Amino acid sequence: MTSPARILIVEPAPSLSLAYVTALKRDGHDLTIVDTAAAARRGLASGGPIDLLLINLQLSDGGGIDLLRELTMNGMAPRAIALTAQGSVQAAVEAMRAGAADVLLLPVGTDRLRGAVTAVLAQPVASREAAAGAPGKGAKGRAAKAPAMAEPAITEYSFYGFIGASPPMKAAYRLIEAAAPSKATVFITGESGTGKEVCAEAIHRRSPRSDGPFIAINCAAIPKDLMESEIFGHVKGAFTGASTDHAGATLQADGGTLFLDEIGEMDLSLQAKLLRFLQTGMVKKVGSEKLEPVDVRIVCATNRDPYAEVQAGRFREDLFYRLQVISIELPPLRERGDDILLIARYFLEKYGKEERKAFKGFSIEAERILQTYAWPGNVRQLLNVVRNVVVLNDGDEIKPFMLPPPLNKPTMIVPPILQDPRWAAVAGPLASQIGQSFPSLAAPPTGPMAGLGIPGVPIAGLGAGGGSLPVPSPPQSTGDVWQEDERRIRPLWQVEEEAIDEAIRLCHGNITRAAALLEINPCTIYRRRQKKRPG
Numbered sequence: 001m002t003s004p005a006r007i008l009i010v011e012p013a014p015s016l017s018l019a020y021v022t023a024l025k026r027d028g029h030d031l032t033i034v035d036t037a038a039a040a041r042r043g044l045a046s047g048g049p050i051d052l053l054l055i056n057l058q059l060s061d062g063g064g065i066d067l068l069r070e071l072t073m074n075g076m077a078p079r080a081i082a083l084t085a086q087g088s089v090q091a092a093v094e095a096m097r098a099g100a101a102d103v104l105l106l107p108v109g110t111d112r113l114r115g116a117v118t119a120v121l122a123q124p125v126a127s128r129e130a131a132a133g134a135p136g137k138g139a140k141g142r143a144a145k146a147p148a149m150a151e152p153a154i155t156e157y158s159f160y161g162f163i164g165a166s167p168p169m170k171a172a173y174r175l176i177e178a179a180a181p182s183k184a185t186v187f188i189t190g191e192s193g194t195g196k197e198v199c200a201e202a203i204h205r206r207s208p209r210s211d212g213p214f215i216a217i218n219c220a221a222i223p224k225d226l227m228e229s230e231i232f233g234h235v236k237g238a239f240t241g242a243s244t245d246h247a248g249a250t251l252q253a254d255g256g257t258l259f260l261d262e263i264g265e266m267d268l269s270l271q272a273k274l275l276r277f278l279q280t281g282m283v284k285k286v287g288s289e290k291l292e293p294v295d296v297r298i299v300c301a302t303n304r305d306p307y308a309e310v311q312a313g314r315f316r317e318d319l320f321y322r323l324q325v326i327s328i329e330l331p332p333l334r335e336r337g338d339d340i341l342l343i344a345r346y347f348l349e350k351y352g353k354e355e356r357k358a359f360k361g362f363s364i365e366a367e368r369i370l371q372t373y374a375w376p377g378n379v380r381q382l383l384n385v386v387r388n389v390v391v392l393n394d395g396d397e398i399k400p401f402m403l404p405p406p407l408n409k410p411t412m413i414v415p416p417i418l419q420d421p422r423w424a425a426v427a428g429p430l431a432s433q434i435g436q437s438f439p440s441l442a443a444p445p446t447g448p449m450a451g452l453g454i455p456g457v458p459i460a461g462l463g464a465g466g467g468s469l470p471v472p473s474p475p476q477s478t479g480d481v482w483q484e485d486e487r488r489i490r491p492l493w494q495v496e497e498e499a500i501d502e503a504i505r506l507c508h509g510n511i512t513r514a515a516a517l518l519e520i521n522p523c524t525i526y527r528r529r530q531k532k533r534p535g
């Protein structure tokens with residue numbers, strides 16, 4: 001329970017201000033309500049600073065973000081919560097950058113509003129320098145952490161431990177940059193091996209807390225009955241085997257960042273304790289009644305679908321919304337285009353040096369395999385493949401036969417049939433059938449016939465000797481129907497659009513697979529679909 005505070009509410013809708021008042025009056029706060037930015041400035045000029053600003057960003061006289069920035073940065077409203085009906089990450093990030101400690105999506109429930117107000121009022125007021133993202137010493141004056149990499153933090157192709165310059169990764173870097181200066185919690189999602197821990201560390205290293213500790217806890221790796229003590233600590237004698245006091249990850253991360261990986265593995269009772277900690281900023285060790293204040297930024301991650309986990313009742317909804325103030329979704333490696341080769345080449349050089357091997361690069365065929373494989377294990381799998389190849393082989397150039405299974409197995413020969421919509425109806429069902437039995441279908445066409453579009457092209461992987469795809473002859477011109485023939489010629493862009501749409505349909509919406517069969521980069525499909533979108 002926090003002590004009553006002076007709260008200025010800037011809300012243009014009378015029904016919403018009434019709802020806030022009803023919710024917050026219960027805690028005895030002193031509330032002032034205005035409905036425009038101009039009225040907020042006037043009120044503060046005559047009444048002096050307040051403890052908390054509760055501001056709807058959609059104001060009738062505009063400038064909700066500007067007002068937020070102005071009042072938080074000049075100390076008139078040292079803490080702020082923004083309310084917005086616009087549920088985009090962009091809006092949340094913008095509000096955080098302008099100084100909001102939390103962003104609530106409208107409509108907001110009474111408990112959620114009261115919880116957020118209590119939590120924000122319990123937070124120490126950030127210094128102006130920290131809010132502005134200036135580098136400085138950690139809150140506890142800890143020794144500076146040695147940088148994790150010797151290389152510069154940002155180059156054209158890398159960003160704080162990430163290698164990659166593809167559009168989806170650049171979008172992730174922008175989000176990290178925007179989120180880093182704030183103390184807001186960050187929720188990272190992405191398949192296993194996409195770099196969620198790299199992302200958490202990048203947020204820490206880019207933040208004003210970078211001199212403080214970065215503590216990572218993998219909730220999946222800790223036995224359930226020890227998890228509470230690992231996160232919140234314990235006192236001597238709290239349970240059998242607790243022979244000394246233990247600080248726990250939260251206290252160890254004081255002044256820095258606590259990364260909770262695989263947060264979905266936490267059981268529901270511990271989730272409730274984590275929520276209480278996030279709301280109060282106070283830690284209670286196992287076996288102790290004492291509440292200890294800590295200053296920690298929480299970043300968490302999961303490779304499960306958090307919405308499905310909430311739906312299934314395995315993840316508390318209130319905790320999820322409290323944690324995902326800012327969410328970052330890391331794309332799977334197969335959607336990062338040329339990043340695959342950038343990462344492969346970078347690690348080939350690194351591992352080559354470590355293993356004293358002379359490799360200079362990959363052959364064109366090997367690169368094509370790397371680029372079209374589906375990478376279910378993402379960057380982690382790519383790193384393992386490169387390490388495997390370097391350790392087990394010698395030479396100048398990595399060739400396809402050096403790659404470990406399943407990359408060294410030609411799973412099929414793909415005729416360019418899907419590129420012609422007249423033939424796609426024949427090729428499609430067979431291709432998708434092969435795709436189902438060979439998930440690593442994304443292997444590129446190989447062999448002498450590949451890419452020639454010859455009727456009866458052999459399909460490897462369909463039993464001994466391969467199968468044979470009967471292909472109808474293309475329409476013939478008879479010479480006396482020039483006009484008729486010309487009418488059948490359609491613009492190339494249209495043929496391509498249709499081929500892409502058809503391939504996506506036949507691949508049941510799997511763009512990566514469609515791109516592999518079309519022998520184009522998935523980014524090309526995304527770009528063209530973006531262009532097609534109205535507006």
Ligand SMILES: Nc1ncnc2c1ncn2[C@@H]1O[C@H](COP(=O)(O)OP(=O)(O)OP(=O)(O)O)[C@@H](O)[C@H]1O
Pocket residue numbers: 161162163164190191192193194195196197198199261302303343379380383
């Ligand atoms: N873009 C990248 N560039 C270079 N290395 C990367 C990149 N992404 C990930 N890695 C490396 O790949 C490995 C896996 O990354 P990380 O552990 O961060 O993945 P994760 O998403 O947290 O996986 P999991 O869900 O299984 O915990 C690490 O060795 C990491 O350093």
